Amino acid sequence: MNMSEERTEVASLGEFGLIDHLTRNNETRQASTILSIGDDAAVIDQFGKQTVISSDMLIEGVHFDLMYTPLKHLGYKSVVVNLSDICAMNATPTHITLNLGISNRFSVEALDEFYEGVYAACNFYNVDLIGGDTVSSQRGLIISITAIGEITPDKFVTRSGAKSKDLLCVSGDLGGAYLGLQLLEREKKIFLEHPEIKPDLEGRAYVTGRLLKPEARIDIVEWLAENDIVPTSMMDISDGLSSEILHICKQSNVGCVLYEDKIPFHDETKEVAYKFDTDPTACALSGGEDYELLFTIKQDDYDKLRMQEKISVIGYMTEPAEGKYLITRKGNKHELTAQGWTAFQ
Amino acid sequence: MNMSEERTEVASLGEFGLIDHLTRNNETRQASTILSIGDDAAVIDQFGKQTVISSDMLIEGVHFDLMYTPLKHLGYKSVVVNLSDICAMNATPTHITLNLGISNRFSVEALDEFYEGVYAACNFYNVDLIGGDTVSSQRGLIISITAIGEITPDKFVTRSGAKSKDLLCVSGDLGGAYLGLQLLEREKKIFLEHPEIKPDLEGRAYVTGRLLKPEARIDIVEWLAENDIVPTSMMDISDGLSSEILHICKQSNVGCVLYEDKIPFHDETKEVAYKFDTDPTACALSGGEDYELLFTIKQDDYDKLRMQEKISVIGYMTEPAEGKYLITRKGNKHELTAQGWTAFQ
Numbered sequence: 001m002n003m004s005e006e007r008t009e010v011a012s013l014g015e016f017g018l019i020d021h022l023t024r025n026n027e028t029r030q031a032s033t034i035l036s037i038g039d040d041a042a043v044i045d046q047f048g049k050q051t052v053i054s055s056d057m058l059i060e061g062v063h064f065d066l067m068y069t070p071l072k073h074l075g076y077k078s079v080v081v082n083l084s085d086i087c088a089m090n091a092t093p094t095h096i097t098l099n100l101g102i103s104n105r106f107s108v109e110a111l112d113e114f115y116e117g118v119y120a121a122c123n124f125y126n127v128d129l130i131g132g133d134t135v136s137s138q139r140g141l142i143i144s145i146t147a148i149g150e151i152t153p154d155k156f157v158t159r160s161g162a163k164s165k166d167l168l169c170v171s172g173d174l175g176g177a178y179l180g181l182q183l184l185e186r187e188k189k190i191f192l193e194h195p196e197i198k199p200d201l202e203g204r205a206y207v208t209g210r211l212l213k214p215e216a217r218i219d220i221v222e223w224l225a226e227n228d229i230v231p232t233s234m235m236d237i238s239d240g241l242s243s244e245i246l247h248i249c250k251q252s253n254v255g256c257v258l259y260e261d262k263i264p265f266h267d268e269t270k271e272v273a274y275k276f277d278t279d280p281t282a283c284a285l286s287g288g289e290d291y292e293l294l295f296t297i298k299q300d301d302y303d304k305l306r307m308q309e310k311i312s313v314i315g316y317m318t319e320p321a322e323g324k325y326l327i328t329r330k331g332n333k334h335e336l337t338a339q340g341w342t343a344f345q
Numbered sequence: 346m347n348m349s350e351e352r353t354e355v356a357s358l359g360e361f362g363l364i365d366h367l368t369r370n371n372e373t374r375q376a377s378t379i380l381s382i383g384d385d386a387a388v389i390d391q392f393g394k395q396t397v398i399s400s401d402m403l404i405e406g407v408h409f410d411l412m413y414t415p416l417k418h419l420g421y422k423s424v425v426v427n428l429s430d431i432c433a434m435n436a437t438p439t440h441i442t443l444n445l446g447i448s449n450r451f452s453v454e455a456l457d458e459f460y461e462g463v464y465a466a467c468n469f470y471n472v473d474l475i476g477g478d479t480v481s482s483q484r485g486l487i488i489s490i491t492a493i494g495e496i497t498p499d500k501f502v503t504r505s506g507a508k509s510k511d512l513l514c515v516s517g518d519l520g521g522a523y524l525g526l527q528l529l530e531r532e533k534k535i536f537l538e539h540p541e542i543k544p545d546l547e548g549r550a551y552v553t554g555r556l557l558k559p560e561a562r563i564d565i566v567e568w569l570a571e572n573d574i575v576p577t578s579m580m581d582i583s584d585g586l587s588s589e590i591l592h593i594c595k596q597s598n599v600g601c602v603l604y605e606d607k608i609p610f611h612d613e614t615k616e617v618a619y620k621f622d623t624d625p626t627a628c629a630l631s632g633g634e635d636y637e638l639l640f641t642i643k644q645d646d647y648d649k650l651r652m653q654e655k656i657s658v659i660g661y662m663t664e665p666a667e668g669k670y671l672i673t674r675k676g677n678k679h680e681l682t683a684q685g686w687t688a689f690q
Contacts, residue, residue, distance in 0.1 A: 109353060129381070131398060
């Protein structure tokens with residue numbers, strides 16, 4: 001076969017299809033590799049104790065827009081999205097490495113601002129920045145971070161352990177980051193067309209904050225440990241609730257029932273959604289970047305968390321043959337479809 | 346102070362100045378952080394055993410030119426340059442994570458070729474690819490790899506342990522990768538101006554191979570262990586011999602004497618250097634990407650390695666006040682200056 005004659009567009013496979021394709025022949029040689037590609041993070045055994053490792057890349061113009069993203073916030077968020085993956089394994093983040101590609105557009109002062117945010121996140125999450133690489137880029141800012149965490153042996157939680165009848169839970173509230181993005185994109189458009197008009201973000205601190213300064217839910221990981229709850233599966237919500245639930249269903253081989261009226265929203269999220277003539281549920285299902293934790297627990301653990309305000313039970317898992325459904329407020333049953341990554345392209 | 350009014354160009358600090366600047370306030374919070382930013386890799390303690398971590402970023406148009414770099418070689422080399430950093434700590438690489446930014450110029454077949462090289466390196470070095478991120482880039486290919494390795498507690502070797510009278514050693518031979526780059530750049534230029542002329546790389550497999558398919562010297566790490574030699578300092582040669590020696594001198598607070606006639610060259614390297622009307626010594630001192638190991642040993646260890654062909658003793662360390670010198674073939678004494686990173690920009 002002449003490889004040069006074939007050309008398959010990356011877009012035809014989609015993000016997850018591409019990763020599956022590229023890693024289909026990946027082999028494990030090290031006995032210490034407990035969990036490899038395919039979850040929020042990998043797990044390696046370090047002489048009986050376990051280390052959790054996750055890596056993310058953020059590219060200017062693709063993942064962030066410096067027109068409305070302060071560099072300090074970007075530094076903070078770049079760390080947080082990686083720590084969130086470590087939390088999603090039920091582990092505690094401990095270290096990061098940071099690789100930066102920078103074009104000559106960026107001054108040292110600009111990089112200082114970015115690092116201020118990085119250090120603020122390291123400080124808040126008690127994490128050490130231990131290395132990395134700083135190189136020139138031909139265009140824009142490129143950020144690549146690897147986060148490392150620790151966990152008691154075999155206490156890590158993957159996406160594949162959910163069982164039928166387990167309860168489906170989510171931390172915090174959803175949809176805010178997506179609406180924050182819509183709001184900032186709208187103000188950017190107005191500003192570009194009418195530079196004299198001041199951005200109107202009055203009373204929108206919550207949703208813009210959700211986008212610009214998300215947090216990793218280490219508090220949830222700690223609360224679960226304190227209350228002796230080990231989730232049966234867990235992941236963080238970076239793409240959108242429906243896409244993430246479908247990941248758990250696929251990797252755990254279960255079905256699910258999700259109740260629309262149980263999905264948690266902040267009041268400001270609902271308000272902004274209505275102003276945008278959008279359904280908050282759609283924002284939660286298909287918007288991304290909320291960085292909340294989505295997890296399943298055994299029914300027996302329900303009593304331990306039902307009084308907890310930080311966690312909402314939003315549905316339950318079923319046998320795989322029962323399918324994956326959303327029950328609307330009006331009681332209608334809709335099949336849950338993945339709209340996460342490609343929905344808003 | 347109004348930060349927005351200040352603008353310091355990154356170029357004014359240089360690569361190492363920039364890193365020093367950005368990390369000047371970096372704090373260590375985790376008791377497990379044994380060694381942080383400033384060496385080839387970081388070291389973290391994992392419950393009594395130690396893990397070595399290193400991270401590198403490669404950007405198309407800055408670090409590689411796809412016009413003469415086959416994607417499979419690029420995949421292989423991307424892994425190798427990271428494993429080389431782990432070897433430079435005297436550790437054994439075990440795992441990598443790989444983040445890729447790809448523009449729509451790249452087809453799935455092209456990525457397959459890249460991954461073939463990544464897997465070939467994983468296979469050769471017995472390393473597991475355990476995770477990463479694949480994202481869109483607006484332009485070109487961006488590669489960010491984190492390598493993880495293991496080492497017996499406190500056996501890692503930094504750049505800061507060299508002592509006066511220690512012998513300065515280097516593995517393999519030097520200058521080849523730089524000349525391979527000159528050769529490929531020349532052929533590219535000829536091809537762009539005269540597409541009908543075929544590239545003339547006859548008899549140049551060694552120097553082009555040094556650039557396109559370098560190896561990490563894990564064999565040297567193993568040989569040192571087998572022969573009970575623990576280097577007092579070590580790093581890999583990615584920038585150029587003089588720049589790397591000066592790193593060791595600075596971080597170890599020692600001076601040095603380097604003998605030009607002891608610097609090891611491959612015959613083809615010398616031949617190509619003369620064809621280019623260049624001094625092979627200059628290529629070794631200031632060219633980069635040889636990925637050999639530079640290390641210092643105690644004089645007592647000399648007998649163990651003097652019969653070893655893979656390692657050359659090229660000089661010795663002195664008291665800091667004695668300065669850093671190169672003794673030429675003719676016996677002249679020149680001060681050693683850093684020309685690594687900026688020499689060929």
